[in-house]
Amino acid sequence: MESKTVLSMKNITKLYPGVVALDNVSVDFKAGEVHALLGENGAGKSTLIKVLSGAITNDGGKIVIGGNEYDHMTPAISRGCGVEVIYQEYNLIGGLSVAENICLGRQMHGLVNKKEMVSVTQELFEKYHININPRAYVKELSTAQQQLVEITKAISKDAQIIVMDEPTAQLTMSEVNNLYEIIRNLKAKGKTVIYISHRLEELFEITDRVTIMRDGAYVTTVDTDKTTRDELITLMVGRELNDSYPKRDCVRDEVALKVEHVSGYHNTDVSFELKKGEILGVSGLVGAGRTELMRVIFGADKKLAGTVYVDGKEVHIHSPKEALELGIGLIPEDRKMQGCFLNSSIEWNISISNIRKLTTGRFIDKKKVRRQAEHYEKMLNIKTPSLEQKVRNLSGGNQQKVVLAKVLAADTEIIIFDEPTRGIDIGARHEIYDLMSDLVKEGKAIIMVSSDMEELLGMSDRIIVLSEGKLTGELKKDEFSQEAIMHLASHE
Numbered sequence: 001m002e003s004k005t006v007l008s009m010k011n012i013t014k015l016y017p018g019v020v021a022l023d024n025v026s027v028d029f030k031a032g033e034v035h036a037l038l039g040e041n042g043a044g045k046s047t048l049i050k051v052l053s054g055a056i057t058n059d060g061g062k063i064v065i066g067g068n069e070y071d072h073m074t075p076a077i078s079r080g081c082g083v084e085v086i087y088q089e090y091n092l093i094g095g096l097s098v099a100e101n102i103c104l105g106r107q108m109h110g111l112v113n114k115k116e117m118v119s120v121t122q123e124l125f126e127k128y129h130i131n132i133n134p135r136a137y138v139k140e141l142s143t144a145q146q147q148l149v150e151i152t153k154a155i156s157k158d159a160q161i162i163v164m165d166e167p168t169a170q171l172t173m174s175e176v177n178n179l180y181e182i183i184r185n186l187k188a189k190g191k192t193v194i195y196i197s198h199r200l201e202e203l204f205e206i207t208d209r210v211t212i213m214r215d216g217a218y219v220t221t222v223d224t225d226k227t228t229r230d231e232l233i234t235l236m237v238g239r240e241l242n243d244s245y246p247k248r249d250c251v252r253d254e255v256a257l258k259v260e261h262v263s264g265y266h267n268t269d270v271s272f273e274l275k276k277g278e279i280l281g282v283s284g285l286v287g288a289g290r291t292e293l294m295r296v297i298f299g300a301d302k303k304l305a306g307t308v309y310v311d312g313k314e315v316h317i318h319s320p321k322e323a324l325e326l327g328i329g330l331i332p333e334d335r336k337m338q339g340c341f342l343n344s345s346i347e348w349n350i351s352i353s354n355i356r357k358l359t360t361g362r363f364i365d366k367k368k369v370r371r372q373a374e375h376y377e378k379m380l381n382i383k384t385p386s387l388e389q390k391v392r393n394l395s396g397g398n399q400q401k402v403v404l405a406k407v408l409a410a411d412t413e414i415i416i417f418d419e420p421t422r423g424i425d426i427g428a429r430h431e432i433y434d435l436m437s438d439l440v441k442e443g444k445a446i447i448m449v450s451s452d453m454e455e456l457l458g459m460s461d462r463i464i465v466l467s468e469g470k471l472t473g474e475l476k477k478d479e480f481s482q483e484a485i486m487h488l489a490s491h492e
Contacts, residue, residue, distance in 0.1 A: 003030040006065065006192055007052075007161055013060035014047055014216075021047045022058070023217045029161070034183060034193045036203050036224075039213035039236055040427045042395055045196055048213070049163050053085045054078040065161075082160030086150050086167060094139030101138055102153045124152050128182050142287065143333065144171050151179070155186065162186065163194040166422075168202060173453055173486060174285060180206050198426055200229050201454055212236050237427045244430075245458035246437040250277040255312065256445035257297075257328075257414050262306030264289075264296035267469040269306070274414065274447060277440045281460030282449045285489050289469040290449045291333055294416050298330040299323045310414070329407030331400070333418040333449070340403050342392035346384055347373040349391055350405045376405035380435060397428025404435065415439065418449045433459060453482050465489050 007029040014022040022044050029035050037045045050056045052063065054073035063070045065081045073081075092101050099117040102124070121134035130148050138146060147167065154162055164183075168176045183193055183206055195207055203210055204224060212219040212235045219235055257274040266289040274280050284290050295301040297308060299317035308315055310326050317323050320330070340349050351369045359365065373387045380401040384394060391402055400420070407415060417436070421429045436459065440446055450456045456463060463475045465488035473488040 003032050005029065006031045008064040009048065009052065009061065010064065011061040012048065012051055012058050012063075014051060014056065015059050020216050022051070023215075024061070025213070025216075025218045026061075027211050027218060027221065029192050029194060030209075031192055032187055032190045033208040034187055034195055034206055036195045036197065036207040036210040037213065038197075038203070038210050038232060039219075042215070043213040043236075044216040045213055046165065047216075049085060049165065049194070049196070052078065052083060052163070079157075082158075083163070084154040084157055084159035084161070085163040085165070086154050087165050092138045092146060092150060092153075095137065097135050097137055098132055098141070098149055099134040101149060102134075102156055104153075120156075121152075124156055128152065128155075128185070129178055144175060147171060148175070148179075151182065155182070159191070161192045161194065163196070165196045166198070167195070168197065168199065171451065173451070173482070174490075176202075198421075198424060198429065199452065199454075200232060200426070203232070204229070214238060233426060246434055248437050248441060250441045250443075251461050252276040252278075252443065256310070257447075258309035258312075259297065260307045260309070262293070262296060262308065263304045264292055264301055265304070266292035267296065267466075270466070270469075270471045271306075272464050272471065272474070274445045276413075276443050276445050278461045279436060279440055279446045279448055279459055281456045281463040282447060282466065283451075283456055283463055283485050283489060284466035287468070288466040288489065290466055291418055292469075293466065294330060294418055294447065294449060297323075298328060298416060300330070324410045324412065327411065327413040328416070329410060329412035329414070330416045331403050331407055331418060331420065333422065340391050340399060340406065343390055345388045346377070346382065346391060346394075346402055347387040349402050350376055350409055352406065372409060373405075376409065380405055381431060395428065397424045397431065400424060400428070400432060401435075404432075412444075414445045414447070416447045416449070419451065420448060421450075421452065421455060453485070456485070457482070 005028045010026050012022050012025045025044065025048060037048070039045050047056070051058045052073060054075040054077060057072045063073060070077065099114070099121040102121050103117040118134045125132060125134065130152060132141070132145055132148060138149065141149065151164070151167060167179060171179060186193055197203065207224045209221055210224055210227065210232065211221040212232065214236060252275055254276045255273050256276045260271050262270050270293060282290050292301065296303050297317070299319045299322055308317060310328070315326055317326065323330070347369060350373045370387070376382070377384070377387060382398050382401045382405070384398065391399055394402065420436070421432055424432065436446055448459060457480050461477060463480065463485065464471055465473050465475070465485060467489055475484055
């Protein structure tokens with residue numbers, strides 16, 4: 001028996017000055033299904049969800065939910081209809097505990113009953129196999145742990161329609177599998193999950209139907225078991241993308257970076273080498289110390305022991321500024337908070353790491369600044385109407401390109417990419433892969449930290465694996481497999 005439709009969005013239109021963000025979009029969602037929204041950044045997925053949640057007001061169309069018809073939603077009406085949205089930007093309060101965040105707004109026995117909050121939270125965590133201390137402060141958690149708290153907070157409200165926007169972007173493989181179990185549990189209870197993800201392999205694992213959007217318009221809806229990855233890509237980008245990962249063979253004998261017995265706050269006695277022309281993948285579960293190790297190498301966190309060599313010479317890096325001067329650049333996992341200045345222009349962001357070379361006497365040479373920005377805009381294909389555009393107004397892929405331009409402008413030869421394609425659509429993802437390949441072909445060396453198993457296997461020349469702050473193994477290309485990586489990642 002076919003499931004009943006619980007939500008219909010009919011002829012939804014949203015206009016901005018000079019832009020049609022949603023063009024007469026109609027789509028239905030059924031009870032007990034996992035329904036994916038797929039499309040490149042700018043396709044209209046997030047705008048459609050914001051209309052559903054009442055975060056923005058549509059300019060046309062109707063929403064039918066719970067048997068009631070609405071010209072538009074408000075946040076209160078949306079929540080009252082059983083809709084909960086888990087956005088990529090978390091809505092958590094860092095100064096409160098995990099339990100307080102999850103129970104915020106819930107009716108408890110007494111005014112403030114922290115013991116009951118902990119009990120309720122612990123029960124939820126046990127039910128969904130989540131290993132987080134309910135008493136821990138949210139600000140002390142890793143990004144992935146915060147994601148799990150946000151998901152638990154949403155499902156604790158007994159919502160009927162749960163929207164997950166890139167829910168696995170910062171989760172490791174084991175946590176992703178845990179999330180799948182949570183989603184299957186919700187589906188079995190008749191809940192509707194609207195799932196937004198750029199990771200196509202996830203859609204075939206967890207979804208029933210996929211709706212494709214392009215340029216603010218509805219393209220089609222297909223049953224997941226009746227489509228293919230190639231068909232989805234073609235529908236999404238309007239063209240075929242061949243060869244998911246660019247072919248190359250450019251690893252040289254020269255060692256660009258050598259890390260010897262390095263220890264930091266989260267790492268113990270880690271040693272590895274990075275060769276010129278190589279992409280070295282770094283894998284591990286959340287808490288393994290991958291990002292922490294990269295921050296130690298980059299001088300953002302203190303090195304407690306060990307030695308670092310660049311081009312065979314011992315170096316002492318005490319700050320990111322010193323790392324950049326030695327030719328080491330870092331593209332951080334959280335590009336919005338750590339990688340760029342969102343409220344500043346593209347031009348300013350690109351020039352900030354290289355400002356000394358753009359100065360004549362005591363003054364900044366604006367012509368040099370503009371020429372440099374134009375060079376990287378063209379080289380990296382940054383899509384923008386103007387170099388004066390604020391970075392916050394760019395898509396995720398173009399923001400990532402601005403961060404890369406900033407690092408390249410500092411004349412870096414060793415580039416650390418921490419989760420290079422997190423939250424980036426399939427088209428922009430291919431561009432990032434091509435750029436990385438072009439860089440190593442030039443002789444630059446790349447360290448790539450990634451939780452995306454397909455990306456890790458497809459882009460790396462060699463993979464090292466961390467577990468609980470220690471290096472547990474190294475895999476050469478002919479040894480690559482998901483099983484081998486997970487075995488090393490779970491090794492103590």
